[in-house]
Amino acid sequence: MFEAFKNAFSKIFGFRRKKQEYSFVVLFNTFRAILSQNNRILELMADMGDKLSGEYVFDKQYIVSACEEISDQVYKLIYNLNVIGDHKYLELYEAFERIHRQIQEELAGRPTIPESPYAIPLDLITRDLSDEVGNKAANLGEIKNILHLNTPDGFAITTKAFKDFMEQNNIYEIIEHVLIHWDGLDEEFFFDSAREIQKRILAGKFPRKMLGEIEKTLNLIVEKSERERPFFAVRSSAWLEDSEHSFAGLHKTVLNVGKSGVLDAYRVVLASLYSCDAWSYRYNKGFHEHEAVLGVLCQLMIDPVCSGVLYTLHPTEPEKEVMLVSASWGLGPTVVEGVARVDEYQVDRSSGHPIVSMRIVKKEKQLTLLDEGGTLWTSVSEDKQNEPSLTSQQLKQLADTGMLLERYFKRPQDIEWAIDKKGEICILQARPLAVQRLELRSECDLSHLMETATVIMSKRGTVVQRGIATGSVFVVGDDTNLDEVPHGAIIVTRYTSPRLARIIKRVRGIITDYGSPTGHMATVAREFRVPTIVDTGIATQVLKNGMEITLDATQNIIFEGKIKELCLYELTEETVFEESYEYRLLKRILKKLSPLNLLDPHDSNFTPAGCMTYHDITRFVHEKAVEEIIRISESYPHKLGSRPKRLDIEIPLGIMLIDIGDGTSVDAAEKVVRADQITSVPLAALLEGLLLPGMWDTEPVTVDFKSLMSSITRTFSPSAAGPDQIGRNLVVVSKDYLNMNLRLGYHFNIVDSYIVDNPNDNYAYFRFLGGVTDTIRRSRRAICIAEILEHFDFKVETRGDLVVGRIKKLGRDQMCERMKILGALIGYTRQLDTQMHSDDMVEYFANRFVEKLEKKNSLNGKGGNYENG
Amino acid sequence: MRTGEKTTILILDDEPIVCKRLKPYLEKYGYEVETFTDSSNALERVKEKDFDIVITDLKMEGIDGMTFLTKVKEKSPSTQVIVITGFATMETAKQSYQKGVFDFIAKPFKLSEIHEVVKKAEKKLKQE
Numbered sequence: 001m002f003e004a005f006k007n008a009f010s011k012i013f014g015f016r017r018k019k020q021e022y023s024f025v026v027l028f029n030t031f032r033a034i035l036s037q038n039n040r041i042l043e044l045m046a047d048m049g050d051k052l053s054g055e056y057v058f059d060k061q062y063i064v065s066a067c068e069e070i071s072d073q074v075y076k077l078i079y080n081l082n083v084i085g086d087h088k089y090l091e092l093y094e095a096f097e098r099i100h101r102q103i104q105e106e107l108a109g110r111p112t113i114p115e116s117p118y119a120i121p122l123d124l125i126t127r128d129l130s131d132e133v134g135n136k137a138a139n140l141g142e143i144k145n146i147l148h149l150n151t152p153d154g155f156a157i158t159t160k161a162f163k164d165f166m167e168q169n170n171i172y173e174i175i176e177h178v179l180i181h182w183d184g185l186d187e188e189f190f191f192d193s194a195r196e197i198q199k200r201i202l203a204g205k206f207p208r209k210m211l212g213e214i215e216k217t218l219n220l221i222v223e224k225s226e227r228e229r230p231f232f233a234v235r236s237s238a239w240l241e242d243s244e245h246s247f248a249g250l251h252k253t254v255l256n257v258g259k260s261g262v263l264d265a266y267r268v269v270l271a272s273l274y275s276c277d278a279w280s281y282r283y284n285k286g287f288h289e290h291e292a293v294l295g296v297l298c299q300l301m302i303d304p305v306c307s308g309v310l311y312t313l314h315p316t317e318p319e320k321e322v323m324l325v326s327a328s329w330g331l332g333p334t335v336v337e338g339v340a341r342v343d344e345y346q347v348d349r350s351s352g353h354p355i356v357s358m359r360i361v362k363k364e365k366q367l368t369l370l371d372e373g374g375t376l377w378t379s380v381s382e383d384k385q386n387e388p389s390l391t392s393q394q395l396k397q398l399a400d401t402g403m404l405l406e407r408y409f410k411r412p413q414d415i416e417w418a419i420d421k422k423g424e425i426c427i428l429q430a431r432p433l434a435v436q437r438l439e440l441r442s443e444c445d446l447s448h449l450m451e452t453a454t455v456i457m458s459k460r461g462t463v464v465q466r467g468i469a470t471g472s473v474f475v476v477g478d479d480t481n482l483d484e485v486p487h488g489a490i491i492v493t494r495y496t497s498p499r500l501a502r503i504i505k506r507v508r509g510i511i512t513d514y515g516s517p518t519g520h521m522a523t524v525a526r527e528f529r530v531p532t533i534v535d536t537g538i539a540t541q542v543l544k545n546g547m548e549i550t551l552d553a554t555q556n557i558i559f560e561g562k563i564k565e566l567c568l569y570e571l572t573e574e575t576v577f578e579e580s581y582e583y584r585l586l587k588r589i590l591k592k593l594s595p596l597n598l599l600d601p602h603d604s605n606f607t608p609a610g611c612m613t614y615h616d617i618t619r620f621v622h623e624k625a626v627e628e629i630i631r632i633s634e635s636y637p638h639k640l641g642s643r644p645k646r647l648d649i650e651i652p653l654g655i656m657l658i659d660i661g662d663g664t665s666v667d668a669a670e671k672v673v674r675a676d677q678i679t680s681v682p683l684a685a686l687l688e689g690l691l692l693p694g695m696w697d698t699e700p701v702t703v704d705f706k707s708l709m710s711s712i713t714r715t716f717s718p719s720a721a722g723p724d725q726i727g728r729n730l731v732v733v734s735k736d737y738l739n740m741n742l743r744l745g746y747h748f749n750i751v752d753s754y755i756v757d758n759p760n761d762n763y764a765y766f767r768f769l770g771g772v773t774d775t776i777r778r779s780r781r782a783i784c785i786a787e788i789l790e791h792f793d794f795k796v797e798t799r800g801d802l803v804v805g806r807i808k809k810l811g812r813d814q815m816c817e818r819m820k821i822l823g824a825l826i827g828y829t830r831q832l833d834t835q836m837h838s839d840d841m842v843e844y845f846a847n848r849f850v851e852k853l854e855k856k857n858s859l860n861g862k863g864g865n866y867e868n869g
Numbered sequence: 870m871r872t873g874e875k876t877t878i879l880i881l882d883d884e885p886i887v888c889k890r891l892k893p894y895l896e897k898y899g900y901e902v903e904t905f906t907d908s909s910n911a912l913e914r915v916k917e918k919d920f921d922i923v924i925t926d927l928k929m930e931g932i933d934g935m936t937f938l939t940k941v942k943e944k945s946p947s948t949q950v951i952v953i954t955g956f957a958t959m960e961t962a963k964q965s966y967q968k969g970v971f972d973f974i975a976k977p978f979k980l981s982e983i984h985e986v987v988k989k990a991e992k993k994l995k996q997e
Contacts, residue, residue: 051977057891058977059884061955447899569897582886 022083024660027632028732030080032739034625035750037077039767039804041618044070045594046799051586054466054577063586064107070593071100074614081621085628091608095617102592110290111239111588118161118210119217122154122299131588132158134237134295136429139409143427146527147408147505149401151427153225154299155217156237157266161210162294165270169204171197175289190276197274202267211263218262218298225300231256231373234265235429236272237295240287250278251294255331256301258373269296302426303369304418306389307332308342312402313349313412315435318572321564322346322356323399327389329380330366332416332428340365343389351471351488353399360388390419397425400487404505405430408529410467410578412571435572454560456549461512461536464522466554468570469509469531470562473547475540476500490551492543496521496534504528509551511539511558533558622748626730626741633658645673647731650691651827653742655729663733682738682753682764683731685816689823694852738819742826749826755815762815763808766794766822768829770801785829787846792821824853875901876991877918881911881937882926882953887976891924894980895987908932912940919945922990924983926976927954927962935968942969947997949990953978 022030048066051058078092105112116132125133125141133141133156144151166172178193206214222230236251252272254265272278273294282292308327314320326335328342335342341363346356362385368378390398398417405413405427414433418426474489476482482499485491487506496515501524504510510525510532525532531553533539543549543558550559550566577583591613598606598616601623611617633644633656645664647655657664657673663680664673675691678684689695732739740751753764768785782801789796794805807818828849878900880891888904895902903920905911908931915923923941927934938950949971954962959975971993972986 055979055981056977057887057980057983059882059887061884062977065955447897450898577890580886580889 024632027084028629028660030083031625031629032752034077034080034084034621035741035752037073037080038618038622041070041073041077041614042769042802043797043799044073045590045615046802048586048590049594050799052583052590058582058586060582060585063582063589067103067107067589070614071096071103074617077618077621081625081628084632085624089608089621089624092611092617092620095608095611099592099612099614099617103589106585106589106592109288113159113163113293116158116160118158118164118213120156120158121217121220122151122156122297125156131239132156132160132295134159134239134293134297135241136235136237136431137295137297138237139430140297140299140427142408143405143430147404149404149427150424152233152299152302153221154232154297155221157214157296157298159239159293159295161214162270162296164207164210165204168207169200171200171204174200179289190280194274194276194279198271201271201274204267204270206263214263218259221298221300222259227300229258229371231258231301231369232262232265232298233257233301233428234262234269235297235299236269237297238273239291239293239295241431250275250281255333255375256369256373261373262298266296266298270294299428301369302418302420304331304420304426305423306330307416307418307428308335308389310398310402310415310417311412311433312406312415313433313435313571314346315412315433318412318435318568321349321568323349323353323402325390325395325398328363328366329384329389330368330378331375332418333367333375345390345395347395347399349399349403351403351486353396355392355395358388360386362386363389394419394423394425400506401425401427403488406571407469407508410529410571449563449565450557450559453550453563456542456558456560457536457538458557460538461533461556463553463556464510464532464534465526465529467509467529467531468554468567469551470564470567471508471549471551473543473545473549474507475543475545490549492539494540500524504530509553510534511536511543511551513537513539622741623743626743629658629732630656630730643669643671645671647675648672649675649687653729653744655731655742658730658732659734660732660737661734663735663737678733679735680733680738681736681755681812681816682751682819683733683740685755685819686738686740686751686753686823686826689820689825690827692820692824692827692853695824695827744826744830747829749829751819751822751826753815753819755812755819757812759809759811759815762810762812763806764815764818764822766803766805766825768803781829784845785825787843788821788825788849791846791850792818794818821853825849875899876922876994877901877920878903878922878924878987879911879914879920880904880924881908881929881934882906882924883908883929884926887926887953890980891983895984898984900987908934908937912937915941915944920948921994922949922951922987924951924953924987927952927958938970939968947994949994951983951986951990953983 044066050056051062074096078089078096081089081092102112111131114131116129120129120133122137122141122144125137126145127138127142129141130138137156140151143149174193174197178190182190182193234254234257236253238251241251250272252269254268257265273292282289306327306329308325309332311324314322314324323346325345325347326342327345328335328340341361343358343360343363345358348354348356363380364385365377366380367375370376401417402413402415405415409430409432411432412435413430415430416428418428420426469490471488471490472486474485474491476485476491476493482503485503485507489507490509490511491500491503491507492511493500494513496512500510500521504521504524505528507530510521510530512534513536515521515534522532522534531551533551533553533556547560548562550561550563552559552566554570593614595613596615596619597612598610598619600606606620606623608620611620630644645657645659645666647653647657649655659680663678663683665677665679666673675684675687678687729743730741736754736756738751738753740749742749742751748767748769750767751765755762755764766789768782770781779801782798782803785803786796786798786805789803789805794807797804807815810818876899878895880888880902881904882888883906885906888906892902892904903914905914908929911925912932923938925934925938934952934954938952941948941950946969950969952962952970952973953976954973955976959973962973971990974983974986
């Protein structure tokens, strides 16, 4: 088919080429190649993102080959832009090289330490920053900022600071020397080297900029604390620490350090990375030295009444379903370092958390804070020595918090906690707990259990968040007081109401009758990792208050009764997918591919140097490619036999039209063409749809909404993407052909279509790519567009907010109808952005569009039954 | 196939992540699973024991998947072999259908996909 094109082009442009100049045919074909590479890149990125969902098994080879392909496509894209752009964009090769090199480093197992500030306040930290601040600080940031649990305020000194400090003091040199010369046996050599490194670190000098930044952040935290004499706990937060490798106790923690002592404490913590113990642990576990990267966490000290450790599951007897709590008066090291006897409790994991056993010992010593900084062992007063260090109320609260953390991190947790003078529980750190693998006896074999259990529903609805939960059903209606929802319940509700977001933290699972996996509530459920299934249709009919069930949102089955073995099994699995090296690698690589930083072509950073990711390059190339094609057609109208024309229609689209053969009825020299002068079959049909009344309007649509959805009370802003945001757009046409590149605000529409009498040659391709709005609205919009396209028989692929619709081999008239629909859709989607306030809107807007169109055209969607031909 | 006993599966893939993820997943459904990342060790094991199902990668260091599965079939013709292989090598993989391979799955694959294929292989075992 495409050959037919090329021939047509060659016939039309059979002109003589000047030296080294490309003919328009070549240039335009290159432009088309750019469009298809652009697509392929977006698809590849979306595919790679999908692999993180947990449903796929992929290996490193996959990551390597996906990176190869995407790099290859990006390279070709740049090459092609330079072909049509007179080699003006050679700088893009530098951007490509920079990103490509980073990806190669990652693949070679040399993760790059990210550029970041030297210090980051805990308020701004989540797990996304684990490369910047190390795992401990990242986990705590998550606990503070997502789960909003009580944790001491503080800040992290970043891995970037670590790197610069090590470089400034030439410490990498010694490490390098050891790595090259050590035979793996000579202990003395190894220990001497370790001591030398520690000595250098302890005497190390800070880069000036680093000093300034740390001091600034430190002062910020101190000021916020409103404490007169603030003290800090300075802890290690290494890359691999507190993940599946605990490194427990290998790195130093310095407690109760005054403001002026923070930098010294930082050196001490850094030096502990090269203690003989820590270094040999790494060596024996097979870590690479470049993975030994340390962030440092500085937390405001709290003066606890008592502190201790909570394991959310018995590490050697998980089947007992109990939590272990150790507690003692004063500061934590009493418990953590095992230097004195401590109280021990066993608490049931099920809600209510009854105490299973307790062992209260005589506690004679406690570690306390000194006013001038530092700590001191003191005697516990007589009356408190035999007193339990925790009340049953405190134990229950601790257990609730522990379960929340476990549900969230999907792993049994090892939590350091403290209770302050006000009696409030404070989380000092939390990390995965290594638990003995649950041995299943054959008689309670899981598959047997699953076979014999009564299935309430199976494979209904859509899984929003995988995972397994057991618990009692609590049905939430429109007027249910949410405070009545018990902790640890599985809530069942008709709609995915955003109202539920408030209580999502304390429930174990969610099941709904209706709603979409992209709604607000679904987003929150994923954020808190609560197992959730939506759109089951029947949940509220079959699940009643108080029923005990097992929600298996991994297999999408709801069982009667609590199959706790299923829950435990998942909890004690050897590898949690998110902890696997391949997952981390892919995630890190995606950070170099997907984020889009170049949003607005008018921004000063919209340059090759501003491209931080492959997505940026792709975006930049597409924008420039359209510009170049317009420039070429303007500068060399003689090549075309016709000058580019402004398309004059009622709607301000800013379209430049290039006629490459009988696409218009106007004179070649004309600068303007009207809609009625278009003879290009696909464009004429597309314009007809675009100009239908009601498709482009930006009128607020409050009236019929209120009747439809009582839950929505807002009126909608009419300020959709205004005409001022419309860029310069391009249409290339011939009698049978249309290629349209349309940027409306931040959206991109691409249409490519060929329509002749022979149905076998006919096709239409439509691509929509959304721009900056919040992700939820974006995906709603994508789903809405996809539904509309599907209704009209397009084959549709949706990935994030990229929607591609294809249709082919229909007769001429039917193809024209489809072009009309695309035209109408382009106008229509412009409105959608501001109005997609809830999931129900998706359905509503899709229906509204179809109705509008069918009313106007007496068009039938499915089945291709056309009355108007 | 012996009735009343667990279906036994051997998995061979030199990338540990594949074994790590498949083993617990399939065990959950009641299969008895052994995993290997080194083909010569896997071959040793196959000499000792006949497995109902063998899941193997094709491209590996040392003894490659093709040699491995040929030996498996020689020793125990009733064993159902499922090949998991990178997308790029899929075509070459399919040419080896005559070796008696039960089915092919391109990596990356969904967990549910491999479960479906394993169930089908199990059904075939029962029929034979």
